[in-house]
Amino acid sequence: GQNIDQPTEMTATEGAIVQINCTYQTSGFNGLFWYQQHAGEAPTFLSYNVLDGLEEKGRFSSFLSRSKGYSYLLLKELQMKDSASYLCAVIDSNYQLIWGAGTKLIIKP
Amino acid sequence: IAGITQAPTSQILAAGRRMTLRCTQDMRHNAMYWYRQDLGLGLRLIHYSNTAGTTGKGEVPDGYSVSRANTDDFPLTLASAVPSQTSVYFCASSAGDNSYNEQFFGPGTRLTVL
Numbered sequence: 643g644q645n646i647d648q649p650t651e652m653t654a655t656e657g658a659i660v661q662i663n664c665t666y667q668t669s670g671f672n673g674l675f676w677y678q679q680h681a682g683e684a685p686t687f688l689s690y691n692v693l694d695g696l697e698e699k700g701r702f703s704s705f706l707s708r709s710k711g712y713s714y715l716l717l718k719e720l721q722m723k724d725s726a727s728y729l730c731a732v733i734d735s736n737y738q739l740i741w742g743a744g745t746k747l748i749i750k751p
Numbered sequence: 752i753a754g755i756t757q758a759p760t761s762q763i764l765a766a767g768r769r770m771t772l773r774c775t776q777d778m779r780h781n782a783m784y785w786y787r788q789d790l791g792l793g794l795r796l797i798h799y800s801n802t803a804g805t806t807g808k809g810e811v812p813d814g815y816s817v818s819r820a821n822t823d824d825f826p827l828t829l830a831s832a833v834p835s836q837t838s839v840y841f842c843a844s845s846a847g848d849n850s851y852n853e854q855f856f857g858p859g860t861r862l863t864v865l
């Protein structure tokens with residue numbers, strides 16, 4: 643079966659750094675997305691990784707290791723507005739997008 | 752319109768009733784998708800359309816139908832609603848007809864079937 647694992651919930655402090663992990667077991671791999679979803683709102687695109695390594699985009703970075711079936715999203719200088727769910731999604735060998743259940747990130751002052 | 756819109760925002764529906772959720776995008780995207788999102792589960796694909804005039808089944812298509820008469824509109828119909836279809840429904844679109852493209856999501860429809 644296909645599976646994407648993310649922690650259900652994480653808590654971090656404003657101004658700090660947090661790493662949200664995503665591990666996947668899918669039938670093939672053709673890329674990985676991270677989306678942000680604020681409560682009651684639609685998901686919005688954050689990043690896309692297809693090659694190993696780190697992609698940096700402002701305060702957010704995304705890392706991929708295809709050999710380990712592993713990715714993480716790194717959020718720096720956390721702000722209260724970063725309180726949201728973070729969704730990991732993998733493109734499998736059939737080019738279908740498989741979604742994780744998401745990680746709810748709570749930022750405390 | 753800017754982006755992708757859905758209607759209604761929310762709906763309470765009696766079991767057995769027919770319901771159509773509307774989705775419209777103005778980005779001229781080829782591909783459109785319908786997902787449902789339930790607590791503790793990832794987004795699950797119901798149906799998709801790679802281009803106007805074509806549709807395909809996703810992971811959970813039973814009880815739902817779609818049509819794609821033109822580029823902009825992609826309605827989702829529940830022929831006879833059941834309580835297990837209580838969920839938040841998201842419509843999305845992407846520029847290309849493959850999974851590599853970023854998907855843009857509508858604001859969602861919260862549906863309750865009693």
